[in-house]
Amino acid sequence: MDRILVCLKRAVDYNVRIRVKTDGSGVVTDGVKMSVNPFDEIALEEALRIREKGETDEVVVVSIGTDACQQQLRVGLAMGADRAIHVRTEQALEPLDIARILVRIAETEQPGLIMLGKQAIDGDNNQTGQMLAALWQRPQATFVSKLTLSGTTATAVREVDAGLETIEFDLPAVVTSDLRLNEPRYVKMPDIMKAKRKPLATIELEELGITPQTRVTVLQTAAPPVRQKGKMVADAAELVAELKRMDLP
Amino acid sequence: MGRILIIAEHDGSELNPSTARCLSCAGEFSGLDCDIAVLAKDGQRVCEQAAALFGVSTVIRVDNDANEHALAAVHAPQIAKLAEQYSHVLGPSTTFGKDLMPRVAALLGVAQISDIMSVISQHSFARPIFAGNAIVSVEIRAQDKVVATVRTASYQAAASGGNATIESRALDVELPTHTRYRGTSSSDGVGRPDLQSAAIVISGGRGVGSEKNFALIYQLADRIGAAVGASRAAVDAGYIANDHQVGQTGKIISPELYIAIGISGAIQHITGIKDAGTIVAINKDADAPIFEIADIGLVGDLFTIIPELEKLL
Ligand SMILES: Cc1cc2nc3c(=O)[nH]c(=O)nc-3n(C[C@H](O)[C@H](O)[C@H](O)COP(=O)(O)OP(=O)(O)OC[C@H]3O[C@@H](n4cnc5c(N)ncnc54)[C@H](O)[C@@H]3O)c2cc1C
Ligand SMILES: Cc1cc2nc3c(=O)[nH]c(=O)nc-3n(C[C@H](O)[C@H](O)[C@H](O)COP(=O)(O)OP(=O)(O)OC[C@H]3O[C@@H](n4cnc5c(N)ncnc54)[C@H](O)[C@@H]3O)c2cc1C
Secondary structure, three states: OOEEEEEOOEEEOOOOOOOEOOOOOOEOOOOOOEEEOHHHHHHHHHHHHHHHOOOOOEEEEEEEEOOOHHHHHHHHHHHOOOEEEEEEOOOOOOHHHHHHHHHHHHHHHOOOEEEEEOOOOOOOOOOHHHHHHHHHOOOEEEEEEEEEEEOOEEEEEEEEOOEEEEEEEEOOEEEEEOHHHOOOOOOOHHHHHHHOOOOEEEEEHHHHOOOOOOOEEEEEEEOOOOOOOOEEEOOHHHHHHHHHHOOOO | OOEEEEEOOEOOOOEOHHHHHHHHHHOOOOOOEEEEEEEEOOOHHHHHHHHOEOOOOEEEEEEOHHHOOOOHHHHHHHHHHHHHHOOEEEEEOOHHHHHHHHHHHHHHOOOEEEEEOEEEEOOEEEEEEHHHOEEEEEEEOOOOOEEEEEOHHHOOOOOEOOOOEEEEOOOOOOOOOOEEEEEEEOOOOOOOOOOOOOOEEEEEOHHHOOOOOHHHHHHHHHHHOOEEEEOHHHHHOOOOOHHHEEOOOOEOOOOOEEEEEOOOOOHHHHOOOOOOOEEEEEEOOOOOHHHHOOOEEEEOOHHHHHHHHHHHO
C-alpha cells in the first residue's frame, strides 16, 4: 500500500496523578506533563514495522488540536514517521468531529490503513476509530494485538472479553491498537535532530470545511469516592477470621 | 415520550449477563419503556432468555445469517435502522459494546456516551475519565438520540421473572461483506466462573513469578469458587492469557470479594476494582500502594500464605 495514516493524540502522561479542580470545572492540566497517548505510540510502532517489512511506502502521523500537538508529531517523526499533518484548532473536539476530520484527511491521503489507539487515556472514550470506520464506510478492527497484511486484505487478532478473536477484512480499513500489539521503540537523540527536518504540514480546521458541534456538554467534574485504607492483619489465620466476621467465604 | 432499546450481547446461545446489567441502568430512566434487540443467526433461545428478564416490554428478534457472529460493521447499520423508533440506544461497556456502539452513533450522526455510571436525567449521565480518577457529568443535546455504553460494574443484573413478547423483525438494510469472522480462542475451559460476573475474584500479579506458579492461584480460586484475574504485568509476562486482565484497559469488575496477590496496585489496575465490595491484598512489600485501598491487608510471601489459606478456607 502507498501509505499508513497514524493518529497521535496529545494526552496527559500516564504517570501523572490527575487532580480534580476544587470548583468542579475540570482537572488540573496546567504544568502537567503531556505525551503521545500510549496506545497511539503502539499504533505508530506497528505502522513503522509494516514499512520496514516493505509493505507500505510511507507512514504519515496526524494530530488534531492546538499548536502544542506539534510536540507529539515531532515525537512521531523521531520514532520514524515520514511526515506529519497538524490540523489546527483551539476548540476541544468531540470524537465524532475528530472522526469527520480524519475522513477528510483520508480522502486526500488515500491511506491503505488508518491506525489509532483503542482509547485515549484521558478521555477514555474508546470511540474515535469506530466512528471513523463508520463514516469512511470501511472495515474496523478494534483492540488489535496482532496484525498481518496480505495484499488487499488483512487479518487481525482482537483482544475481546472472551479471549482472542480473529477477523479478516478488506483494505483500506481502520485498526485500533491494544497494549500487546508490540513494544514501541525508544527514540534516539540523532533521530530527534533528524525529525526537525522532516515535513510537518499545518491545516487550519476551517480549511477542511468542517464545523465542529457541541453535542455533549460537561456539567461538572468531580473526584471519585475514595476507598479508605482498611485494616492490616498479621497472618493467614487472622485474614480468614476477618473474612468470616464480614460474612465472606 | 421516549423509549429505550438495549442491544443484547450473546454468543449465539446464551445471553451475556451484561445485558441484564444494562436493563438495570435503563430502569434509572423513569417512565421509559425498554425493549431488547437480539441480532443472531437463530435468536430463539437468546430471545427467550431476554424475554424472561424483569422490566422488558418487547424483545425484537432480528435473524440473519450475517448475524452469526457479532461484527460491528454488520450489526451497526441494522441497529441504526431499529434506532429510528427509539430515543435511547444502550449497549454494555464490554468489548462487544465498545466495538459496536460508536459505529452506531456515527451512522446516526450523534455523539456516544461511554461508560454510564449513573443516570442523572434522560439526557445527562455520570461517567469516568482519566482511568476513573475523575467523574464527569455530561449532558447530551435534547434533540439528539442518546447512544451510550453502560459501565456494567456500576449496575447489578436485573432480576428475572418477566414475560415480554418476542417480535420478529426483518430489516431492509444493506450489509457489508468486507469483514469476516475467523474464530475465537478462549483461555479457560468451561466450569470456571466468569470474571465479569463472579462474586469472588482472585488475581495474581508479577509477584506470582511464572505461568507454573499461577497454578497456585487457580487452586485457591477453585477451592472457593472464585474467578481468576491478573494484572497487566502478569499477562504481558505470559503467565496468563489476556482475557484475565483487570484494569483500565482490561476488565472493570465489581465482585463482592477481590483478593489481589503479588500485585503492587498501580492506578490502572485499581481502576478495574474500585467497585469491589471488599478488597484483600497480599504482598510482601509493606509499602505497596495496593495497601492504601485494601480493606484487609496482609504483608508476607505469597508462596507461604497461599498454602496456609488453602488449608483454612
Ligand atoms: C466538553 C469537552 C471538553 C473537553 N475538554 C478537554 C480538555 O480540557 N483537554 C483535552 O485535552 N481535551 C478535551 N476535550 C477533548 C476530549 O477529551 C477528547 O480529546 C475527544 O473527545 C476525543 O476523545 P478521546 O480522546 O477520549 O477519544 P478516543 O476515542 O478514546 O481516542 C481513540 C484514538 O483516537 C485518536 N484521536 C483522538 N483524538 C485525537 C486527536 N485530537 N488527534 C489525533 N488523534 C486523535 C487517537 O489515536 C486515540 O488513541 C474535551 C471535549 C469536550 C467535548
Ligand atoms: C496505558 C496503560 C494501561 C494499563 N492498563 C493496565 C490494566 O488494565 N491493568 C493492569 O493491571 N495494569 C495496567 N497497566 C500497567 C500498570 O501500570 C502496572 O504496570 C501493572 O499493573 C503492574 O502489575 P503488577 O502489580 O503485577 O506488577 P508490579 O508492579 O511489578 O508488582 C508486583 C508486586 O508483587 C509483589 N511481590 C513480589 N513477589 C512477591 C511474593 N513472593 N509474595 C508477595 N508479593 C510479592 C511486589 O512487592 C510488588 O508489589 C497499564 C499501564 C499503562 C501505561
